[in-house]
Amino acid sequence: MNLKQIAAEHAAAFVEDGMKVGLGTGSTAYYAICRIGERVREGLNIQAVATSEASDKLAREWGIPIIPFDQIGRLDLTIDGADEVDPDFNLIKGGGGALLREKIVAANSDKLIIVADGSKAVQKLGKFPLPVEVVPFASEWTFQALENMGCQPEWRMDGQKQYLTDNGNLIADCHLGAIADASELNVQLNMLPGVVDNGLFVKMADVVIIAKEDGSIDELHRP
Numbered sequence: 001m002n003l004k005q006i007a008a009e010h011a012a013a014f015v016e017d018g019m020k021v022g023l024g025t026g027s028t029a030y031y032a033i034c035r036i037g038e039r040v041r042e043g044l045n046i047q048a049v050a051t052s053e054a055s056d057k058l059a060r061e062w063g064i065p066i067i068p069f070d071q072i073g074r075l076d077l078t079i080d081g082a083d084e085v086d087p088d089f090n091l092i093k094g095g096g097g098a099l100l101r102e103k104i105v106a107a108n109s110d111k112l113i114i115v116a117d118g119s120k121a122v123q124k125l126g127k128f129p130l131p132v133e134v135v136p137f138a139s140e141w142t143f144q145a146l147e148n149m150g151c152q153p154e155w156r157m158d159g160q161k162q163y164l165t166d167n168g169n170l171i172a173d174c175h176l177g178a179i180a181d182a183s184e185l186n187v188q189l190n191m192l193p194g195v196v197d198n199g200l201f202v203k204m205a206d207v208v209i210i211a212k213e214d215g216s217i218d219e220l221h222r223p
């Protein structure tokens with residue numbers, strides 16, 4: 001079993017009968033969806049929402065009942081991955097482009113459980129380029145505004161074309177280096193007209209599950 005799978009399967013055990021569950025996106029959340037799917041096939045009764053078209057498809061393949069977001073109500077928990085996790089439970093997410101739906105689903109969850117291998121645990125966020133989701137209208141103007149803020153943005157590409165999120169928006173990956181104040185940066189970015197959201201999840205994670213090189217697991221709970 002690889003480390004992502006170890007962390008994800010540990011988290012899947014948090015899901016109980018009757019729960020409403022948010023399903024994350026990415027190569028770590030993948031294993032959580034598969035494990036939850038196995039449990040559904042064994043008789044676990046849950047309702048779920050997915051944070052991306054890819055996770056929606058995977059969940060349906062496993063037979064996990066997917067409910068439209070606006071019909072499911074408050075979620076008991078969401079299991080998702082992250083690109084970076086700091087000691088204060090702040091995250092960078094969106095390496096897979098799903099940050100907006102992930103943040104909405106996380107905000108609608110009683111508990112956000114983050115699963116990751118040890119490489120994602122950092123002292124300071126920012127080595128991983130911070131994804132910023134930008135509406136296509138006036139996108140070069142927004143890009144310039146990000147540059148003026150010193151964010152060193154770079155459009156995410158999909159071959160020769162600009163990458164498009166599930167919401168039809170663009171992603172500017174911002175090469176920030178160590179982020180001094182994630183909370184302040186989160187607000188500053190989201191105040192820019194044209195920015196839909198960014199990949200900083202400030203104190204949204206409740207539990208962080210890290211699988212380490214030796215196969216052991218750190219299960220950290222936000223105080």
Ligand SMILES: O=C[C@H](O)[C@H](O)[C@H](O)COP(=O)(O)O
Pocket residue numbers: 024025026027028029080081082083092093094095096097098099102
């Ligand atoms: O947009 C994608 C998500 O935020 C992912 O959860 C994040 O990028 C981590 O992905 P992975 O588990 O593949 O490293």
